[in-house]
Amino acid sequence: MSEIENAPERRIVVIDGHAMAFRAFFALPPESFVNSAGQATNSVYGFCRMIFNIVRNEKPTHMAVAFDLPGGTFRD
Numbered sequence: 739m740s741e742i743e744n745a746p747e748r749r750i751v752v753i754d755g756h757a758m759a760f761r762a763f764f765a766l767p768p769e770s771f772v773n774s775a776g777q778a779t780n781s782v783y784g785f786c787r788m789i790f791n792i793v794r795n796e797k798p799t800h801m802a803v804a805f806d807l808p809g810g811t812f813r814d
Contacts, residue, residue: 751798755805759785 762784771780792798 746799748800749796749798750800751792751796751802753789753792753801753803755785755803758788758803762788 759781763778763781766780766784768778768780771778771783773779789803793801
């Protein structure tokens, strides 16, 4: 048998971090998620929940999250 046939299955997940954070920000009401300084934390909470759900449901062996660089992008 070849080495490839004996290798464990790999599941790689690549995530568009800005798209996920944007989605999380607008999916949750900011007035319900604030820290002691009054800053909205809905985006952080929603982003982490989505990551946890992906890990639980997809069981990836590897994961990468990519964010846009500062400055102009194709999203502008």
